[in-house]
Amino acid sequence: MKILLIEDEQRIADFVCAGFREQHFLVEHCLDGTDGYARASQGAYDVIVLDIMLPGRDGMSILKGLRQAGNATPVILLTARNELDDRIDGLNLGADDYLAKPFFVEELIARIHAMLRRISGERQNILQVGSLKLDRITREVSWAGKSVDLTGREFNLIEYLMRSPGRVFTRTQILEHVWGYDFDPSTNVVDVCIQRIRKKIASLDKGEAEASPIESVRGVGYRFHKPGVDA
Amino acid sequence: MILKSFRLRLALLSALLSGVALVGFGAFAWWVVYDIKLRQVEIDVISNAERESHRMVPADMWRNFGESVLPRLMGSRDPHQLLFLVEDASGEVIYRSPHWPANMDSSKFEWPTTAQPLEAERLERPGFMPPPPPDGMGLGRPPLHPDDIHVDRPPHPHDFLPREALDRNSGELHASQLARPRSVLQTLKIEDTKWEIGLATTQFLRVAIAFDLGAIDEDMQLISNGFIFSVPFALAFIGLGAWFVSGRALNPVRRLNQSIHQLTAQGLDHRIALAGEYGEFAELISGFNAMLERLEKSFKQASRFSADAAHELRTPLTILQGQIELAMTQVEAGSAMQTTLGTILDEVRRLSSISRKLLLLSQADAGRLRLQRVGVNLTAELEGLVEDARMMAVDLAISCEIAAEIYIEADEELLRQIFVNLISNALKYNIKNGWMKVSARQSNEWVYVHVSNASDSMPEESRDKLFERFYRVDSAHNRKIDGAGLGLSLAREIARAHGGELNLTNSDPTKVEFILSLPKF
Numbered sequence: 001m002k003i004l005l006i007e008d009e010q011r012i013a014d015f016v017c018a019g020f021r022e023q024h025f026l027v028e029h030c031l032d033g034t035d036g037y038a039r040a041s042q043g044a045y046d047v048i049v050l051d052i053m054l055p056g057r058d059g060m061s062i063l064k065g066l067r068q069a070g071n072a073t074p075v076i077l078l079t080a081r082n083e084l085d086d087r088i089d090g091l092n093l094g095a096d097d098y099l100a101k102p103f104f105v106e107e108l109i110a111r112i113h114a115m116l117r118r119i120s121g122e123r124q125n126i127l128q129v130g131s132l133k134l135d136r137i138t139r140e141v142s143w144a145g146k147s148v149d150l151t152g153r154e155f156n157l158i159e160y161l162m163r164s165p166g167r168v169f170t171r172t173q174i175l176e177h178v179w180g181y182d183f184d185p186s187t188n189v190v191d192v193c194i195q196r197i198r199k200k201i202a203s204l205d206k207g208e209a210e211a212s213p214i215e216s217v218r219g220v221g222y223r224f225h226k227p228g229v230d231a
Numbered sequence: 232m233i234l235k236s237f238r239l240r241l242a243l244l245s246a247l248l249s250g251v252a253l254v255g256f257g258a259f260a261w262w263v264v265y266d267i268k269l270r271q272v273e274i275d276v277i278s279n280a281e282r283e284s285h286r287m288v289p290a291d292m293w294r295n296f297g298e299s300v301l302p303r304l305m306g307s308r309d310p311h312q313l314l315f316l317v318e319d320a321s322g323e324v325i326y327r328s329p330h331w332p333a334n335m336d337s338s339k340f341e342w343p344t345t346a347q348p349l350e351a352e353r354l355e356r357p358g359f360m361p362p363p364p365p366d367g368m369g370l371g372r373p374p375l376h377p378d379d380i381h382v383d384r385p386p387h388p389h390d391f392l393p394r395e396a397l398d399r400n401s402g403e404l405h406a407s408q409l410a411r412p413r414s415v416l417q418t419l420k421i422e423d424t425k426w427e428i429g430l431a432t433t434q435f436l437r438v439a440i441a442f443d444l445g446a447i448d449e450d451m452q453l454i455s456n457g458f459i460f461s462v463p464f465a466l467a468f469i470g471l472g473a474w475f476v477s478g479r480a481l482n483p484v485r486r487l488n489q490s491i492h493q494l495t496a497q498g499l500d501h502r503i504a505l506a507g508e509y510g511e512f513a514e515l516i517s518g519f520n521a522m523l524e525r526l527e528k529s530f531k532q533a534s535r536f537s538a539d540a541a542h543e544l545r546t547p548l549t550i551l552q553g554q555i556e557l558a559m560t561q562v563e564a565g566s567a568m569q570t571t572l573g574t575i576l577d578e579v580r581r582l583s584s585i586s587r588k589l590l591l592l593s594q595a596d597a598g599r600l601r602l603q604r605v606g607v608n609l610t611a612e613l614e615g616l617v618e619d620a621r622m623m624a625v626d627l628a629i630s631c632e633i634a635a636e637i638y639i640e641a642d643e644e645l646l647r648q649i650f651v652n653l654i655s656n657a658l659k660y661n662i663k664n665g666w667m668k669v670s671a672r673q674s675n676e677w678v679y680v681h682v683s684n685a686s687d688s689m690p691e692e693s694r695d696k697l698f699e700r701f702y703r704v705d706s707a708h709n710r711k712i713d714g715a716g717l718g719l720s721l722a723r724e725i726a727r728a729h730g731g732e733l734n735l736t737n738s739d740p741t742k743v744e745f746i747l748s749l750p751k752f
Contacts, residue, residue, distance in 0.1 A: 009546055015553035022560070088603045102549035102583045104556055151618065168564050170573045172580045173556075179619070180647060184655045192622040219570030220559070 002026040006036035007051040019105030033057030051078045067094040130227040146204045166226035168217045241477040246470035257458045268447045276429030276440045284412040284431035284438035293317050293326035312443035343413035343432045483512035499527035534593045541590035552579050588717040595724035602642040609637040624658045632670035640752045645725045652718035657684035683744035
């Protein structure tokens with residue numbers, strides 16, 4: 001996967017690139033709009049991550065130029081200033097998604113995955129880790145072949161964790177991905193929700209020794225159990 | 232009663248003041264006219280009395296004089312208002328007006344004492360100098376020696392008059408040879424009628440002319456009647472005039488008033504045009520415009536400050552958050568370092584959330600809160616949030632009454648912000664084992680969402696301040712309950728940006744209830 005990041009703030013670009021590389025994405029980064037537009041219109045990228053405030057040519061103008069030139073590469077906007085206006089204008093100009101600063105790189109990666117799935121015609125709609133299998137289209141979940149009835153939020157939560165088995169997600173990250181940006185960060189809703197998922201899976205599992213797929217990491221958050229690794 | 236309308240007060244006040252001035256002026260004029268008339272009567276009665284007492288005419292001539300000439304001289308309309316009396320020196324009546332009142336006794340008049348002898352008078356008064364001695368130029372009769380006139384014993388009129396009549400043609404006995412008459416004025420009241428009486432006395436005659444002062448009173452009555460009749464009209468005219476003039480004068484004030492009412496935070500750039508107002512109002516309007524300008528400037532500054540601050544915070548917050556997130560993946564899972572980083576990350580999120588709300592609020596203040604309206608399934612949205620609430624607060628009795636199939640055209644993200652805020656407040660500020668209720672209903676054009684919860688009696692002043700920024704019910708900036716106190720203020724701004732409203736009902740002290748009303752489209 002080849003991604004073009006156009007972002008003028010080097011320190012932001014640093015951790016975004018680090019996050020992408022960890023996902024084994026190929027990243028190209030450029031610091032100004034003019035250069036960014038040149039590269040975006042020549043190169044073949046799977047995704048362009050575009051900041052709006054840029055020296056040279058700003059993000060909106062790049063997006064407009066690409067779309068007018070018939071370039072349909074998926075674009076995710078990073079908005080900073082005046083975010084609502086940028087969001088509206090950006091979506092009107094043909095951006096595929098947007099993310100407001102400050103953002104989690106994990107969230108950006110999740111959005112890129114979701115966007116690519118959407119564009120590629122849902123090829124990877126089945127996600128399976130260990131005994132847990134979920135279908136992103138029908139939203140059906142099964143644990144060792146037995147169907148698990150999860151609510152929408154529970155499904156979104158477990159899908160988020162399953163994307164990176166073994167990676168620790170903080171409550172705040174989970175909250176932001178599942179419930180949205182402005183949910184009260186001091187709430188215990190994440191913990192309650194995870195307990196409910198565990199209970200639902202455990203109720204299918206009577207007597208069987210297999211551990212819950214969601215592990216608590218004390219003081220930090222949760223992670224999905226990586227098969228073959230002992231907690 | 233206090234009159235609230237300045238215009239009405241102005242009209243009434245000018246009418247009152249002009250009324251006082253008119254009545255005062257009228258009273259003064261009335262008095263002056265009365266005085267002049269009285270003086271004229273005094274002069275008339277006394278001068279006529281003097282002149283007539285000086286006249287040497289036969290008795291029947293007096294009758295003629297009294298009944299026709301005198302009224303004409305005095306200008307009296309009614310002969311009954313004028314009395315005429317001629318007596319000889321002894322008090323015997325020579326002529327008396329036929330309508331002389333019976334109870335008017337001439338003997339009680341304060342007749343002046345008899346005139347001085349002619350000689351003395353002549354020496355005193357050059358005007359009464361007799362013609363020079365005839366020196367033979369007289370025709371027959373020698374001039375009458377002063378001694379011929381017996382001062383101490385005035386002749387009987389019947390003696391005197393024929394003799395005078397005889398002498399009349401000769402012209403020798405001139406009136407000037409009589410002593411100058413003594414005269415006096417007397418006012419006498421007889422049965423409601425006030426008489427001004429001029430009394431004149433010569434050696435031979437006593438003449439009284441009485442004028443009925445009722446005649447003056449009648450004239451004065453006419454004048455005051457006219458005045459009383461015209462004053463109300465004048466006052467009404469003045470009042471109406473003041474009403475119209477003040478109405479016109481207050482026109483700029485009305486325009487100013489309209490402009491002030493139309494002013495909102497979004498309309499501070501509005502200015503009132505000057506359109507040929509009077510100087511004072513032009514000054515007021517330009518002062519008002521200057522005030523608006525200062526207000527707009529400081530408002531923009533304040534608004535821009537929070538927008539700028541939020542923007543400037545955005546980049547460092549993004550870097551901070553990204554670096555912490557990256558670091559967390561690089562340290563050992565569950566280590567103390569990861570716990571610390573997680574705590575820091577939560578605080579960074581809190582900072583971001585405050586900064587984002589400030590930005591939204593400053594955009595709302597500046598009227599630049601743009602909405603991305605999409606069709607939102609409000610029923611599903613609210614049911615999801617109620618489900619979350621049940622997960623978050625297991626000790627609370629949470630109920631909901633949400634009508635099915637509520638769809639609304641709104642900015643989904645901002646709308647969620649309102650509900651998240653209302654519901655999380657309802658959970659946070661609840662009591663132990665309390666309750667929370669969410670209900671939603673719709674009409675043809677509006678959607679109403681009620682979010683209520685149990686509360687230990689919230690002080691009245693807290694209710695008033697709930698929508699203020701950075702206000703918190705429990706002692707200020709107590710972090711036990713999370714939140715910056717921006718949520719409700721922002722929620723109200725979002726509701727208003729949608730053309731709706733967010734209100735707190737004030738009915739029950741053990742309950743806090745917010746009502747959000749939003750237009751569907």
